[in-house]
Amino acid sequence: MNVTIYIVALSVTCFWCSQIQAQKTPKPAYKVIVNALNPVSSMKKDMVSRLFLKKATRWPNGEKATCVDLASDSPVRKRFSKKIHGREVSAIKAYWQKKIFSGRGVPVLELGSEAKVLQYVHDNPQAVGYVAASTSTAKYKVKVVVIEN
Amino acid sequence: MKVRTGYLFILAALLSGTANLPAQVDKKVDIHGFGAWAYGRTDGNKYIGGTNNGSYNQSWFALNVASTPYPNLTVNAQTFWVQDGDKEEVELDFAFAEWQVSDLFKFRVGRVKHPFGIYTEIFDVGTLRPFFKLPQGIYGNAGFISESYQGLGITGSYYSSREWGITYDIYGGGIGIESENPFESLGNGEDDGSIEEGGEEEETSPLRDMIGGRVTVTIPIHGLNFGFSGYAGDEEEADHRHKVYGFHAEYLSGAWTLRSEYANLDEGHEHRADAFYLEGAYNLNEHWQVAVRYDWFDAELDPENVNVSAAPSLLEHEDFALGLSYWFNTNFVLKLSYHIVSGNHFALPEDVADAVATGDLNTTTRGILAGGQFSF
Numbered sequence: 001m002n003v004t005i006y007i008v009a010l011s012v013t014c015f016w017c018s019q020i021q022a023q024k025t026p027k028p029a030y031k032v033i034v035n036a037l038n039p040v041s042s043m044k045k046d047m048v049s050r051l052f053l054k055k056a057t058r059w060p061n062g063e064k065a066t067c068v069d070l071a072s073d074s075p076v077r078k079r080f081s082k083k084i085h086g087r088e089v090s091a092i093k094a095y096w097q098k099k100i101f102s103g104r105g106v107p108v109l110e111l112g113s114e115a116k117v118l119q120y121v122h123d124n125p126q127a128v129g130y131v132a133a134s135t136s137t138a139k140y141k142v143k144v145v146v147i148e149n
Numbered sequence: 150m151k152v153r154t155g156y157l158f159i160l161a162a163l164l165s166g167t168a169n170l171p172a173q174v175d176k177k178v179d180i181h182g183f184g185a186w187a188y189g190r191t192d193g194n195k196y197i198g199g200t201n202n203g204s205y206n207q208s209w210f211a212l213n214v215a216s217t218p219y220p221n222l223t224v225n226a227q228t229f230w231v232q233d234g235d236k237e238e239v240e241l242d243f244a245f246a247e248w249q250v251s252d253l254f255k256f257r258v259g260r261v262k263h264p265f266g267i268y269t270e271i272f273d274v275g276t277l278r279p280f281f282k283l284p285q286g287i288y289g290n291a292g293f294i295s296e297s298y299q300g301l302g303i304t305g306s307y308y309s310s311r312e313w314g315i316t317y318d319i320y321g322g323g324i325g326i327e328s329e330n331p332f333e334s335l336g337n338g339e340d341d342g343s344i345e346e347g348g349e350e351e352e353t354s355p356l357r358d359m360i361g362g363r364v365t366v367t368i369p370i371h372g373l374n375f376g377f378s379g380y381a382g383d384e385e386e387a388d389h390r391h392k393v394y395g396f397h398a399e400y401l402s403g404a405w406t407l408r409s410e411y412a413n414l415d416e417g418h419e420h421r422a423d424a425f426y427l428e429g430a431y432n433l434n435e436h437w438q439v440a441v442r443y444d445w446f447d448a449e450l451d452p453e454n455v456n457v458s459a460a461p462s463l464l465e466h467e468d469f470a471l472g473l474s475y476w477f478n479t480n481f482v483l484k485l486s487y488h489i490v491s492g493n494h495f496a497l498p499e500d501v502a503d504a505v506a507t508g509d510l511n512t513t514t515r516g517i518l519a520g521g522q523f524s525f
Contacts, residue, residue, distance in 0.1 A: 044310065046308075046310070046312055050308055055252070055306060055308055055314070056252055056308065057249075057252055058251075058252070064220065086371050086372075087372075087402075090478070090479045091401065093479045093480075094276070094277060094479055097271075097274065097276060097277055097479070097524055098270075098271055098274075098277055100179070100181050100213060100215070101181070101183065101211075101213060101227070101270070101271050101274045101277075101524075102262050102270030102271055103213075103215070103225035103227070103243055103245065103247075103261070103262050103270070104270075104304075105215075105223075106179040106215050
């Protein structure tokens, strides 16, 4: 098999992929929250995605970040996944399967309710999570982070 | 037998200690697993677990444990049970410790999954691919890959603010390469060159002083990554280096899944091989998926050692496959695939030597594989 033919075929495939890509994302119905002591006030969408996929594990100040997800059947998580990762929750679950079975990591902590997520972020200075945009955070020591594209 | 009993003992200890634990225990221990069963039937030759009469004897199960006893330290282990035809095996897939200095530098030591191409690290995980079996050209005991190496490794990743990313692995130590040489069952390579009875011969070639690496690049086109892998090591009791390199590309976005790999094996004048596949899958809806795959393999053996002209098809392989899957969710899938195979490197009769001697070696094989795969 000629390597050149393979590289040409690969290039054609890449070009085709770039042409068929069309992302439709719903309006965000969530807000990203961090502990009130966290100096971060805004984050790039790409950085949020990397943290939740453990592609990045530290905050800009070097502290280890701790992410917390909602359960996979949560509508808020579905919106968050589509908007932040650009992928469905099922694709993210497949991503974690690959990580688990290749010995490269385990998923971020999943909690079953927004109240638990808020409490977790409240209790952990390095934590980051998300809840519905309409959920009140007043009772907790958390702050909403501005997400930049 | 002792090794097998040992693994079972470890598993029993794990289960007895964790039977009531959820998958995630105080963020310290994660327990996962995967398994599969399939029925395979062909019109003659044996191929990917299928036989002429139909075989129900293909199943496997693995248990995976990961623990983080210290913030920067992770320990991973996976035990694997497999029944393939009459053969049953229990083996340790991997067991290693990883120390994370940063996202860019993580040190690994132990028996580590072999980072080569797309599928080597998730070799038997059926819920991460569209077909029940991986393309045989690269992944079918042809000498390209091993499931794990034993030694030291460094891995890490870097992502730029412009959505470019790079993930790398550098590793070294020893590795066992599994390969099947159908000519050995003909007696070729033996001093007398006679034809002997028997099926395909599977053997593990240990490589010493092995070094290797893999680089995968993620580019701003969402879901697309590509990379390069390679390794080389000295084959014990041989005067050549076993060298393998390969390219891979993967596109995962929305309903589409596209994967392709090319690999080259070089053992000097004794043995060379190339393999390539292109695999595409499309999700019709949340549950149904259709898939198609073209898989190609070609090998060369030293004509001074092997009488290739006796059965040149034993060096060749081409598989055109169609697949249909029903995904209950990402953890449970039923799969059906139809294969049209040319060549006999991986599709072989029960008695290769007899088929070659009598001129009855059928170079075309058609078969189906149906089964279920799961993970948790």
